[in-house]
Amino acid sequence: MAPLNPRLNSQDETDTQPEPDENFIVERIYKAVMEQRLAPNTKLSEARLCEIFGVGRMRVRRALLLLSSQGIIELQSNRGAYVACPDKSEANDVFAARMLIEPPLVRQLAQSSGDIDLSILTDHIALEDAAREKSERTEIIRLSGEYHTKLAQATGNKFISRMMRELVTRTSLIVGLFGSSENASCPDDEHSNILEAIQSQNPERAEQLLVAHLDHIQSGLDMEARQQPQDDLITILGSP
């Protein structure tokens, strides 16, 4: 009855009953961060998470340790877990890392787009359009970031995917902190333009569009005036 290999069963909204494991908790918090519903510096107390997920303290602590190893939260000794709060310097590092990795990534995708399954990306663009249609704010924000994760996934390379996922998550925190309310999501059609350049096997154009896209995101930030980090309690994690 107990699964030998307990994999994460995310994006499945209707199975809160059968004993959520630590991956479930990690995914929930990850999703909340990606949707900017969990503000930086928010305290995540163990007791509170135990209530919310209906789990013992052990599971919560394992989840928190995993989240801290991914840089999503920060564990302070004897003081608890807080959602990571990147500063100016870290923000620069994140964008520098993305500028280093993503251009060769899309270039490679465009070069070998014949061999590669791009349905992940076309499907994703459809999801983004649908979310915009319905004006689902949080959904739009999350999908807007996850597009970049899926660019990495399209390579089929586990390690590249992991790296991009971490960078994108961090970017979400940064945009929440330093961004104005407008540029929380990427501007409309840039994603689909990049995909088209990849599909038409035009590496130079794909790379150029992506660099412009990243520049556009970064220039929309105001590194000086950071949003005040709210320190509320949360019921955000309860619903899907």
Next chain:
Amino acid sequence: MAPLNPRLNSQDETDTQPEPDENFIVERIYKAVMEQRLAPNTKLSEARLCEIFGVGRMRVRRALLLLSSQGIIELQSNRGAYVACPDKSEANDVFAARMLIEPPLVRQLAQSSGDIDLSILTDHIALEDAAREKSERTEIIRLSGEYHTKLAQATGNKFISRMMRELVTRTSLIVGLFGSSENASCPDDEHSNILEAIQSQNPERAEQLLVAHLDHIQSGLDMEARQQPQDDLITILGSP
């Protein structure tokens, strides 16, 4: 007296007394893997690690969870922790990821080498030479891999460093599995040649040398006949 921010106190060989924390355990196992003293598929039983490090089970479990999140070990449900054992497919992914990241990385280092402190790299080359002088096999192997980690460190970018460290660790496992006994370490002077190209601010040459270097490592592997994964008990972790 208790440190507010318990940082890792690695590369300090003489403080086994004052309660090693989980980072200490992680570093020890990381080092053993980098030196190819811990073979893939080796079982790391909790009780054994408790003895070796003189620590309670909780610390060991936290360390194992962290190691598994870095892909250094694999946790099997109800069966224990085993040193990761990459297969052919994963090996390809690792090298593909390195081929994607490292070329732009050294290119960037060479371009902005005026602003950047390269002493990390010059010092490291000195360490490699010293180790070769004294024919310290394990030291040579570890430093040979860590050179690439320090290329990333030289950028001063936390995220790039983390990514490279993970890829390099994985490479060490792969070379241990698929490599012949000769090419465990990188061939002598390629590292210093790359550094020289960086110092002389020659991006093209630096990139070209690095690509050749990675190709050289990869071509020294025999992807078909993998070394038999030993499943012994270990006293490797006791000494530094």
Next chain:
DNA sequence: AATTTCACGATTGTTAACAATCTTTGTCAA
């Protein structure tokens, strides 16, 4: 009134006992 000190409550860290699972070993039958 402002500041320091102390004690209380709340939260996290640790330990040890218990439960569940897997592996091994020994036995029995084919």
Next chain:
DNA sequence: TTGACAAAGATTGTTAACAATCGTGAAATT
């Protein structure tokens, strides 16, 4: 001898109680 089956041992997973630490607020002193 080989195979299946079952009990014993060893290992991991879980829980709950206990210890240590931190933050807060009241009381006392200047």
